[in-house]
Amino acid sequence: MPEVGKWDYSQYPGYKMFPNLFKPIKIGKLTIPNRIKYAATEDNFNTHDGFITDRDVAYMRERAKGVVGGICTMQGVFMDPKGEGKGYVGQAAAWDDKFIPGLKRIADAIHEEGAIANIQLMHCGRVGGVEIPYCVGPSAIPQRLRIFRPVVEMSKDDIKLCIKQHAEAARRGVEAGFDIVEISGIVGYLISNFLSKYTNRRTDEYGGDIENRCRFMVEIIEAVRDAVGPDVPIIIRLCAQELLDDVGGNTPEECMVTYKMAEKAGVDCISVTQGWQESTVPVITRDVPQGYWLFNAKRAKEAGIKVPISMAYRLFKPEMADKAIAEGIIDIWEMCRPMIADPLLPKKALEGRLEDIRPCIACNLCLARLFRDAPMTCATNPLCGHEWDPEWQLKPAETKKKVMIIGGGPAGLECAAAAAQRGHEVHVYDKRDILGGQVFWASKGPFGEDELYGVIEYQVTQCKKAGVNFHLGVEVTPKLIEEEMPDVVVIATGARFTIEKVPGWDRPNVVSAADVLEGKVETGERVVVWGGKGPGIVTALYLANKGKKVTLVARERKVGKDVNPSYVWRYIMKLGQLGVKVYRNATIEEIGEKEVIIKFIPYDLRLPIAADTVVYAEREPVTELIEAAKSVCSEVYVIGDALMPRRLHNAIHDGYRIGMRL
Amino acid sequence: MARVDIEAEFRKLLNRFETLCSIVRATWYEWRQAAMEFAREGVKPLDLVLKAWEIVGHDTAKSYFPVLDKSKPTFLEDIAKLIVMSSQAMGEDAKVIKGEKPNEVYVRWDSCPWPEFARRYGAPMEEDLLGCDKWFQTVIEDINALFNTKVRLETIKAIPKGDGICLRRLWIEE
Numbered sequence: 001m002p003e004v005g006k007w008d009y010s011q012y013p014g015y016k017m018f019p020n021l022f023k024p025i026k027i028g029k030l031t032i033p034n035r036i037k038y039a040a041t042e043d044n045f046n047t048h049d050g051f052i053t054d055r056d057v058a059y060m061r062e063r064a065k066g067v068v069g070g071i072c073t074m075q076g077v078f079m080d081p082k083g084e085g086k087g088y089v090g091q092a093a094a095w096d097d098k099f100i101p102g103l104k105r106i107a108d109a110i111h112e113e114g115a116i117a118n119i120q121l122m123h124c125g126r127v128g129g130v131e132i133p134y135c136v137g138p139s140a141i142p143q144r145l146r147i148f149r150p151v152v153e154m155s156k157d158d159i160k161l162c163i164k165q166h167a168e169a170a171r172r173g174v175e176a177g178f179d180i181v182e183i184s185g186i187v188g189y190l191i192s193n194f195l196s197k198y199t200n201r202r203t204d205e206y207g208g209d210i211e212n213r214c215r216f217m218v219e220i221i222e223a224v225r226d227a228v229g230p231d232v233p234i235i236i237r238l239c240a241q242e243l244l245d246d247v248g249g250n251t252p253e254e255c256m257v258t259y260k261m262a263e264k265a266g267v268d269c270i271s272v273t274q275g276w277q278e279s280t281v282p283v284i285t286r287d288v289p290q291g292y293w294l295f296n297a298k299r300a301k302e303a304g305i306k307v308p309i310s311m312a313y314r315l316f317k318p319e320m321a322d323k324a325i326a327e328g329i330i331d332i333w334e335m336c337r338p339m340i341a342d343p344l345l346p347k348k349a350l351e352g353r354l355e356d357i358r359p360c361i362a363c364n365l366c367l368a369r370l371f372r373d374a375p376m377t378c379a380t381n382p383l384c385g386h387e388w389d390p391e392w393q394l395k396p397a398e399t400k401k402k403v404m405i406i407g408g409g410p411a412g413l414e415c416a417a418a419a420a421q422r423g424h425e426v427h428v429y430d431k432r433d434i435l436g437g438q439v440f441w442a443s444k445g446p447f448g449e450d451e452l453y454g455v456i457e458y459q460v461t462q463c464k465k466a467g468v469n470f471h472l473g474v475e476v477t478p479k480l481i482e483e484e485m486p487d488v489v490v491i492a493t494g495a496r497f498t499i500e501k502v503p504g505w506d507r508p509n510v511v512s513a514a515d516v517l518e519g520k521v522e523t524g525e526r527v528v529v530w531g532g533k534g535p536g537i538v539t540a541l542y543l544a545n546k547g548k549k550v551t552l553v554a555r556e557r558k559v560g561k562d563v564n565p566s567y568v569w570r571y572i573m574k575l576g577q578l579g580v581k582v583y584r585n586a587t588i589e590e591i592g593e594k595e596v597i598i599k600f601i602p603y604d605l606r607l608p609i610a611a612d613t614v615v616y617a618e619r620e621p622v623t624e625l626i627e628a629a630k631s632v633c634s635e636v637y638v639i640g641d642a643l644m645p646r647r648l649h650n651a652i653h654d655g656y657r658i659g660m661r662l
Numbered sequence: 663m664a665r666v667d668i669e670a671e672f673r674k675l676l677n678r679f680e681t682l683c684s685i686v687r688a689t690w691y692e693w694r695q696a697a698m699e700f701a702r703e704g705v706k707p708l709d710l711v712l713k714a715w716e717i718v719g720h721d722t723a724k725s726y727f728p729v730l731d732k733s734k735p736t737f738l739e740d741i742a743k744l745i746v747m748s749s750q751a752m753g754e755d756a757k758v759i760k761g762e763k764p765n766e767v768y769v770r771w772d773s774c775p776w777p778e779f780a781r782r783y784g785a786p787m788e789e790d791l792l793g794c795d796k797w798f799q800t801v802i803e804d805i806n807a808l809f810n811t812k813v814r815l816e817t818i819k820a821i822p823k824g825d826g827i828c829l830r831r832l833w834i835e836e
Binding site: 140141142143144146197198201245246247248280503504589590592593595597603604605606607608 | 664732804
């Protein structure tokens, strides 16, 4: 058991800045020294048969450092040998004592960093059976999402066994050294399937009215309590709002009944969540304003819940969480995505180093990877998943080099910070006076895109602290490269918006997406955006949001082919909501003063449509300096969109990988 | 600026669409023939066809799920509209007709190419009718299973029976 008394937060500047975050709280009989909790995150870092790996231990250790004595939760474990409850290929297991040594490694790592270890029990229910052809649930309700397996109704014997498996897994967790046991009842996992009238149509004592639908949850809580004893706190995560109105899910009032019944059953803390994976309403992406969901935590308090309330879900900033605690809306600040991006976020808050917090951009790349059976990664944190690998850590450079980085976008900045932190002399050149490359334009989009620029602000801060020299407003030429005589040149010149030279391409009513997003040009009322990848979509949304009549022309069969699948549906939904017409498998054949001709490529069909302005949003890499650099320097790298136009995470990862190796 | 003959482009598209509709139907019967040649002895074409339409029905229902919303008062009409949309996409002349009672709606087909293809490939009319019914019933069953509703569908008239039109009634049982 960690020593609570060893945490003296008062010596840190963050203690005065966020006094509510660093006050102790009791959960059951356990005193937690602060109000910080790292929430359970599936990561697909473990073996397919459920054993813990070095990779996962290292990942958890970093998060344990970050919570500075608070609660650190390992990923939800599956508890049955058949894998019915397993929702992710690399999910950790706890269905047998053979898994205890691995679980102990996680608990030990958490304790070694002075934090409190929390194990989560997670039967994935409707989302489970990832490696078998079915999943289980209270009723055999068809799946809405094609990636999930058909549901088999559980018999009463199956239910009893499942409850027992929860209790056994809890016992194993405590034996492995975990201090808290958490039960997951959210997002479409098994407990939530029993709670919801959408997925529970049983007519026995486990179905029917809300109290009966709670029976499974209550029996699990009681069984877990019997298994772990009275001193180990039990936390449960429950939906305050299912966001399943379109399929007849629980009302918010029914959700509060589940909260009360969980409290009555003896849980010591409730974590407030909202939405299911199959909800058609955005929940955790950046198009949802930060702090938006706090009203659900407030509802729980107003419903009379007395045990501590914790909440994550778009609560990224310490000042927001501190205020929410001060106002009595929540008791504990929980974080999942923000601490994937920066495992040390709360520690930096305590140290008063807000400018050093690497931001999460709520892009859901982490989730998209999980659903495609890949190890988790993070768009803004290249080290995520590589904490265990010494090759990925920044080590002092063996030989100090003069590094010339051409391009002050996210790839160049990431490379600069990494290289400078290792001791190289780094110079970043950009022909513009502002840093950020294409992120500057991307952040002009509506619906939360402004959060993207937070990454640049973070990178610039790290660069400045590491002593990077900036040369802004300087256009690099071959002559300049020769004069500077760098040891290394990194071409991070990004991509430019480009247009195919069809008849009319050089008309005055043809403009680039950059000029539109920067506000340099005004468009007419009827706008055709040419380019169906991420930049085209954001430009179309920007214009449609301003009231323009927008048509989006995409060469691909699907728009947003470059956007991660867990985010792109939101873009597509918003395009529809704003009335943007989308033509796929299409290109522009000719541009006139008030009209364009769209050609549908596979069908050889043409359609003239009215257009006052054409905005081109396809990109090509900026490569002009590559040969010149190679002619004067023996060590030249090309990174980010200069290599190939891709997404923000590619740029950041490219930059880090080169910076760590120079 | 080049002039685009919109009517010519439209005729091209229409021609391709009509060709595709024929290809869809022909492919259906070509697969039926291949399956029957490989089937073990005793397998009846009707059983095979009903199974195939059931599979299609499950897939169709899945495509309808994301656009249906049980909480909307137009839920039943939206189902009917989706059936019409699927039918029109296959070149059938279908429309939604509001019923006299509040929770009732009809879908009417004034023409349908499927019986003609059944005849062309030597399939009985009974198979065409029952296959269609199987498709609709499977879709409705899956909708009811997901949304916990009691939508019902009955075939009142059918072109394969010689009625000249197909008419189906949808309602929500009390």
